[in-house]
Amino acid sequence: MQRNSGLEAIIKAKCPQCREGNMFQYPLIRVDKFSKMNTYCPNCKLRFEVEPGFFIGAMYISYAFSIGIFLILGLSLYHIFGDPELWVYLATIPTSVVVLMPFIFRYSRVLFLHWFGGVSFQKQQGGL
Secondary structure (H helix, E strand, C coil): CCCCCHHHHHHCCECCCCCCCECECCCCCCHHHCCCECCECCCCCCECCCCCCHHHHHHHHHHHHHHHHHHHHHHHHHHHCCCCCHHHHHHHHHHHHHHCHHHHHHHHHHHHHHHHCCCCCCCCCCCC
16 A cells, blocks of 8 residues: 555544544544544554644744635735725625635644644555
8 A cells, every 4th residue: 555645644533653544533524523523543553642732833834824714804905805894894705704614624733743843754664
């Protein structure tokens, strides 16, 4: 079986150590359970929460995603729709951020663990 690349592991929300195990219990399409995260990697048994409160730092990445969405939508509305009325901005931008919240939540945690978790990829020898 071919291993995922680092970027592929991030996109698929896989473990940073083995790049095989899922970080989350349910697929992203299950928005009612988007936050259910595995405690340990089902493949290599890595504990995802490196230390208590580790994922609090993921809020900075979540904030960056939200600001990016605000900027992109705000500038798009301004340039494409010719600076619509204020209520259009107030209805569109916060609604979009709320709708994208499952994505923002997951990928802020995935990126934080991959970039700042101190976990490196370990190629497993042999095979099962």
